Amino acid sequence: MSVEGPKDPVQEPVDSFGTRSIAGADSADIQRKARAKRKKKKLKRRIRSLEKELAVYDSVAASKLYGLTPELEKEVAQALAGDKPRQLYRLVRPLHAADHADLIERYSGRDREALVTVLGRYFDPETLTYLDDKVREEIIPLLDDEVLRNAMHMLESDDAIEILGELDDADQARLLDALPDHERAMVEEGLTYDEASAGRLMQREMVTVPEHWTVGQTIDFMRTTEQLPNNFYDIFVVDPAHHPLGKLSLSHLLRSKRPIRVAEVMRKDFHKVPLVMDQEDVAMMFRQYGLVSAPVVDADERLIGMITVDDVVEVMNEEAEEDILRLGGVANDDLHGGLLSTTRSRFSWLAVNLVTAIVASGVIGAFETTIEKIVALAVLMPIVASMGGNAGTQTLTVAVRALSMRELSSTNAFKFVMKEMTVGSLNGIMFALIAAAACWAWFGDPKIAAVMASAMVINLFIAGLSGTLIPITLERFKIDPAVASTVFLTTVTDVVGFFTFLGLAALFLI
Template sequence: MTDTDSPVDARPDTNLDEDDRLKPAFVRAVIDAVEREDSEAVRLLVAALHTADIADLIEQVPGEIRHDLAGALGDRLDGDVIAELNDWVRDELMEVLGPVQVADIAGTMDTDDAVAMIEELDDSDQQAVLDALDPDDRAAIETALSYPEESAGRLMQRELIAVPQHWTVGDVIDWLRRDEELTTDFWEIFVVDHRHHPIGTCQLSWILRTPRDIAIEDVMQREQTLIPVDMDQEEVALRFQKYGLISAAVVDSSGRLAGMITVDDVLHIVQEEAGEDALLLSGAGDGDINEPLRESYKARVRWLIANLGTALVASFIISRFEDAIATMATLAVLMPIVASLGGNAGTQTMAVAVRALATNQLTRSNSLRTIRREIALALLNGGTVAVLIGIGTGVVFGNPRLGGVIATAMIVNILIAGLAGVLVPLTLERLDQDPAVASSVFVTMITDSIGFLAFLGLAVASGLV
């Protein structure tokens, strides 16, 4: 291919912008090469790209040419690229690859990445891929698939280094150099007893700086954080964060070393869980731009329907004060202000509570203290906003009593919003439900209903109408 065939250079530094994103011109050049079926040009363009950038490229091209791009990439579409792909895009590509091709890719991946790819396949396709795998790889993946989804057993790698406690440092070094079947990517060695229970860890730097005749158990660090295979991945991430871990041993129900989890896997979990909670709060489902339209529709419409139901509650309350609103139309002008500010206050508190629950900052031991704190904060916020809206309403409409009514209603609604924002997530968590899923629906219903009821009810009770 000549220079005139493509407007971009194959060097990665010229095809990425200042934020390390693929430049539109580069993506367009790849699309053009795919459309004219020039596989050689495609491979030349991506030759110097990092695997993560190749994955980004696959995600950014239109869906109708992804399969052709995958075919043009040839051996550049390897396990490292597949592991970096968005889940929806990866599943889409797996549908057009045969079981043998998927098995070949899985054989080059770490166990955890291979499991993440295979677990999303249909049962029949999954079995076909497993049948095509090497027996050792198949056994490892089948074992991982037997553990619950989003558990440490699904997340862990089997590729690790474990040595018996009676070995010396020299024994370990000789074995590492001699055995060509060992994994090549590791920085920590696990020391096990005769039952294969982990009893300590030893960093490579310690081994390299220790005389050969010293026993490995005299070098190792005995204190370690062990992860049960059935622990939820979110809890795994919290342990890594709390104890500053780089890697951790995973043990089965009998205490035997089953695998390990490394911090790079945990970073993916942290990002995934944080994004998931934010999207659940909004009712947007997975919120993935690569998600099929039908799946996005089903995920979002059910919460919109639920919101419709809760909105009817607020509408019913308003209908009870129809005569009052007809008598004083100003009430209709001011009602949205009370409901809107209450809703915002509730959303603020709810977001803080859901995050605190997710990070184990909000527990049974400090829930009462947290509730008292939110009450105090709601009173401060409510008082500040009430003074502003009360004075403003009294001046604009020339009606101090109306200003007092809306100020009182504002304090009441923001106070209730603060309580709802923390109590709703706490209640859902106590019921073993994800507090991020339905909190927003209930909090919105409460703040809207209480806001309208407080404002209109006080207006009637004070004799304004």
């Protein structure tokens, strides 16, 4: 049997000097490029396929994350329409409290009443904490006293105080009488604090230990004591007078050895929240320092409660929502409000806007003769005012957000104003060229185009200036910039836009 040696590899053609031929090199290069192109196309097809699969997976996976699915909503609607309480009970009973609250908020009238009463004494008290304030006020009279008493007893003190604070005096007294003496005293004290203060936001349930305790004693205490908060992240170390000396996270506690004293492992650089601090400032503190919980102290620096991050997140959402609504001239969230109350709340702001519109119309009326002679001005002047209003709103939004987040102060205010003025001027120049070209092509008059361009530059400059100075000035006078800034800005940009455009037209065109 003969053994064949290794086959010679295929050799590329070489020329008489022993170098690779150009034809062979080109052929190999073409083949490599072709293979790379095929791989690239195949990879693109695979990526598109994965993207489609991921999109389908995301929609399916997202629907499974929540108990309130479109299919369940459809079944609930059918049960309500068919007046089938047993079927409705079967559908609603397994829902998480947050999902049940969402479902209640999506209905009104008899359907909402059915969703509340169908659970009867099995109504989850935690559902009350997830409901919109107006909806909660509406359904509380539908609940049995037993359910409300259980809610006051089972909920953490801050949630119980929030719910009680929305009831009238008679209902408050009835529910407070059902509480044990120590819980009643705690809740009554919480109701005396300002609604937007840390005292109303805090919960009285917390874990405190003396500084001479060891890690082992602290762990044993938490294992044997039943009256602990439902959720807590830190343990507070106090002296005999109940002044906070340090904070110890549960993760740090469990990593420490049992014989070590808590005073040796606690953090002394913690942040204390004064009882009277505004809840917006509390939220800023949590955001600034990445806090999970913080102790609340009274005027004598004694520990009286704690605030946890879940309550702070709710405050952040409320403050952001409030600013957005006020920028739109809406006093509060009226999605679930009544017809008359919503109408009344919006009427005042519409009345203010009417006054400012009359002022702007007065400016137009002063140039009535000019408009009569050059009709094109009536067509073009809304463009100038609209561009100024939109540019000013952009600047105003940035300024109000920066003020609310404490990012804009006297240190950087001048720099911010100069920047926005420059941005307004540059945008004004660019849009002036575009608007002038359009006017020239439209009306065939270079003078009208020049007036349009000049008015555009001036109004966008003023928009950038007023969009910064108005909220800063209101903040200086302790007026919420989110409330009044929009009205002032609209008036300024409209008046300046109309006056500049029509004034220049009267000066140079007539």
